[in-house]
Amino acid sequence: MTTTLDPTETTRPTAATPSGPASAPPSSTASVAAARERSAQIEERLATDPSGFRVLTGDRPTGALHLGHYLGTLANRVRLQDDGVEVVLVVADYQVITDRDDAGDLRGTVREVVLDYLAAGIDPARTTIFAHSAVLALNQLLLPFLSLVTTAEIERNPTVKAEAAAAAVRQERPMSGLLFTYPVHQAADILFCHGNLVPGGQDQLPHVEITRTIARRFNQRYAAAQPYFPEPDVLLAPAPTVLGTDGRKMSKSAGNALELRDDEDATARFVRRHRTDSERHVTYEPERRPEVANLLTLGAFAAGTTPEALADEVGAAGAGRAPAAPARPAAGARRRRRPRPSRRAPGGQRARERRRRPHPRRRPRPHGHVVLTHGLAGRTR
Template sequence: MSVITSPGAPTPAVAAARERSAELEHLVARNPAGYRVLTGDRPTGALHLGHLLGTVANRVRLQNLGVEVFLIVADYQVITDRDDAGDLPATVREVLLDYLAAGVDPARSTVFTHSAVPALNQLLLPFLSLVSVAELERNPTVKAEAEASAAQGRRGTSGLLLTYPVHQAADILFCHGNLVPVGADQLPHLEITRTVARRFNQRYAAARPYFAEPDALVTPSLTVLGDDGVKMSKSRGNALELRASEDQTAAYFKRARTDADRTITYEPERRPEIANLLRIGAHFSGTSPEALADEVGPAGAGRLKALVTEAVVEGLRPLRARRRELASAGPRYVADVLARGNARANEIADRTLDDVRGLMGMRY
């Protein structure tokens, strides 16, 4: 459910999704209470700058508009492509601290974990009957994840990874989510959800459709590169964690990859590493990448890195202060937030599963 933008001209499907998203933004602004968003992350480590700029800031924006947000910490999905899930309780706590520090309000957004909501996961069974193995195997994101696992020497495609798009359908449909923030690369995942909803309605609720087919909200976001010039990722070890110190932030940007041209220009295709720094700096300083490039000009990459470091440190200062405050309060507060979120998610999931059983003639 992370938002990733891709370079180059969009396909017709992506162009249509972006056009529809622009319409949805106007509709949401007029009637935020009419929308329910489901989004989330795999808890494979504390969140980093790419998460904030790519997804988390947008979730907080939607929450603050008045949209009901369900935020899933997808712990079951950690084991889709790895044998060792690590210290999940500690990782989940770190992710929750990042969410809360970034502005997620548990009074307005429901934060919960996969494993704590049995009825959600039970929906996977009837939903799997609505899609074919061929449809799952040709899902491009599943293909990409499987290839990445093989390249990193991990085990072959697991059944959980293969069925991930249907599990995601259960995530979205259990709470009757009708708006899903996605990147263009995840549109095929959402199409599986729409297919599941449509086929369920056709098979079991033709007279009165039960599930809405959720819309994709493809919103502009930053694709953030790590200090090695490759997309920022926890698994690559090239990420700047939100919880990092100011000194760690300065050291991170000091070693960030640039290029040999001294004069700074904003040319994303030709100079991706420089463009990445310009976009990050512009985001936190409230300007444009082009204007920041003009400001630095012949002063070179060293000056650019200094300006980006200053902007990021200042921009993240309130978030980091809030995170330290929450962490110092001890684990109880975060545990209580998750317990309340899990309870609400269970209440909704139980009701949905009961409805599904009734429509399928399986309520005994």
């Protein structure tokens, strides 16, 4: 599979074919156009005969899944599942240790990711879910697959190149061997289950291309009479770039995400903290007004409509009206002072009584902590 390890993951280049130099990068215009045409054909086949496909995809369990994951990948996985496609999800826990010394409570994080899958609509009766560490045979494929690619091909991988450059800058943490072989491990994910379809965006094209190369070389070397591994295709699916509260791409590490497990109060805080702009009329213009367009995208998804239709519906009513400022006295006008209450007047007596009362903050509140504790417990259950 190509595990959708992180929405910010860099794209991967095309591996060289066994008989010639590296082909054109999959991100080229021609390759993307060809992939889109192929995806359209696959969608037509899915509508008539979904049984001919096995989808392989997944996530790296580095934290809770958020709204960006749902709109970017999870919703499409649920669609494929409901359409009758065989879906296999891998929780790539071994890939968590590629770039960190302390993986934390990895078993607990895997459990939380699976719970997020179930909450999103993944049905374990129809979809297979497993973790890297639970299937040793998958990881054993890494060894023969490494014999089918060269170090130069791996070094040309954009993620490997980026990590190597970052390690040179950091100096204190060199790139691990597991991270260096990361593209081949992803190929093992896909081919272990004989997956022939990988949903994703254009960044998935290089991932699948190196997998196709490994499958082709394996079949030529070990199964020439009867090919053993399929050469998978990419199913390009439009995935909106969901922004976080700070206007940057929603990410686990950035702390700007709305997690799938968040309650109504957290959702309301997310909307209130979200960046917008100073224009009062609401329009859907992703290039010029990305923050407003992001809110419209989220609102349209929740309402079952389109961002354009929601923008037309809101229009000038989105910003509301600013409250009128209180009238200020004219320049030079004397302000009338309020008379002080007489000590003998009833008002003066009440003022003296108030001064003798203890400050509200000094009053004991024996039940306040209990109420707060019950409230938090009720929200976290």
